[in-house]
Amino acid sequence: MSVSVVRETKRILRKELKKWIAGLTEEERQLQSENVVKQLLGHPVYQKSKRISVYLSMPQEEVNTEGILRHMFTNGKICFVPQYIGPKMEMLRLHSMEDYESLPVTKWNIKQPAEGDAREEALSSGGLDLIIMPGLGFTLEGDRLGRGKGYYDKYLQRCAEHSTGMPATIAIAFKEQIAEKLPVTENDRRVDEVLYGYKDGS
Numbered sequence: 001m002s003v004s005v006v007r008e009t010k011r012i013l014r015k016e017l018k019k020w021i022a023g024l025t026e027e028e029r030q031l032q033s034e035n036v037v038k039q040l041l042g043h044p045v046y047q048k049s050k051r052i053s054v055y056l057s058m059p060q061e062e063v064n065t066e067g068i069l070r071h072m073f074t075n076g077k078i079c080f081v082p083q084y085i086g087p088k089m090e091m092l093r094l095h096s097m098e099d100y101e102s103l104p105v106t107k108w109n110i111k112q113p114a115e116g117d118a119r120e121e122a123l124s125s126g127g128l129d130l131i132i133m134p135g136l137g138f139t140l141e142g143d144r145l146g147r148g149k150g151y152y153d154k155y156l157q158r159c160a161e162h163s164t165g166m167p168a169t170i171a172i173a174f175k176e177q178i179a180e181k182l183p184v185t186e187n188d189r190r191v192d193e194v195l196y197g198y199k200d201g202s
C-alpha cells in the first residue's frame with residue numbers, strides 16, 4: 001500500500017471505530033473499563049513500574065482511566081499525564097486526584113495541565129518505566145491506530161533516542177477496538193501488549 005492509500009485507509013478506519021465506540025452503551029463502556037483496568041493493575045509490568053504515564057480519558061470515547069489514577073496515588077506510583085501543544089506532546093507530573101479534578105479541558109475535551117503550568121517533565125527527570133497507551137484501534141500483535149496526529153509515535157521515538165531508554169507500553173481498549181489487521185507505516189510503533197475488556201466481566 002502506498003503512503004497516501006495508508007493515510008486514507010486510516011482516516012476511514014478512525015471514523016468507523018469512533019462510530020463503534022459511540023454505539024456502546026454507557027454501562028458497557030463502564031463494565032469493560034473496570035475489567036480492563038483490573039487486568040492492568042494485576043499485570044507484572046504495571047506492578048514493577050514506578051514512573052508511569054497514563055492518558056486522561058475522554059468521557060464516552062476511551063477506556064476510563066480514573067481507577068488507574070486512584071490506584072497509582074494510593075500505591076506510591078509517580079504519575080505523568082500528556083500535555084499536547086501544537087505538534088508536541090510532553091508528559092507532566094500529576095500529584096493527586098484533587099490535582100486531576102482541577103485540570104482544565106482542551107478544545108477536544110481532554111483534561112490536561114494548562115500551557116505554562118510548571119510541572120516536572122518525565123524525560124528530564126528520570127524517564128518513564130511504562131506508558132499506558134490510548135488509541136482508536138489495535139491488533140493483538142500490537143499495531144495501533146491513534147487519533148492521527150502522531151503524538152504518541154513521535155513521543156516513543158523521542159524516548160528511544162533519550163538516555164533514560166525505552167519505556168514498556170501497554171494499550172488498553174474496549175474489545176470492539178480490536179481489529180484483525182491495521183494499516184501501518186514505518187513511523188508507527190508497536191505497543192508491547194494490548195489489554196481489552198470483556199463485556200461479561202470474566
Ligand SMILES: Nc1nc2c(c(=O)[nH]1)N(C=O)[C@@H](CNc1ccc(C(=O)N[C@@H](CCC(=O)O)C(=O)O)cc1)CN2
Binds near residue numbers: 057083134148149152
Ligand atoms: N485521553 C487522551 N489524551 C490524549 C490523547 C488521546 O488519544 N487520548 N492523545 C493522543 O494522541 C494526545 C492528543 N491527541 C489528539 C489528537 C487529535 C486531536 C484532534 O484535533 N482531533 C480532531 C480533529 C482532527 C484533525 O483536525 O485532523 C478530531 O478527532 O475530530 C486532538 C488531540 C494527547 N492526549
Ligand SMILES: Nc1ncnc2c1ncn2[C@@H]1O[C@H](COP(=O)(O)OP(=O)(O)OP(=O)(O)O)[C@@H](O)[C@H]1O
Binds near residue numbers: 188
Ligand atoms: N516519529 C515520527 N517522526 C515524525 N513524524 C511522525 C512520527 N511518527 C508519526 N509521524 C507523523 O505523524 C502523522 C500522524 O501519524 P499517524 O497517522 O500514525 O497518527 P496516529 O498514530 O494515529 O496518532 P497518535 O500517535 O497521536 O495517536 C503522520 O504524518 C506521521 O508521518
Ligand SMILES: [Mg+2]
Binds near residue numbers: 145146153188
Ligand atoms: Mg501512528
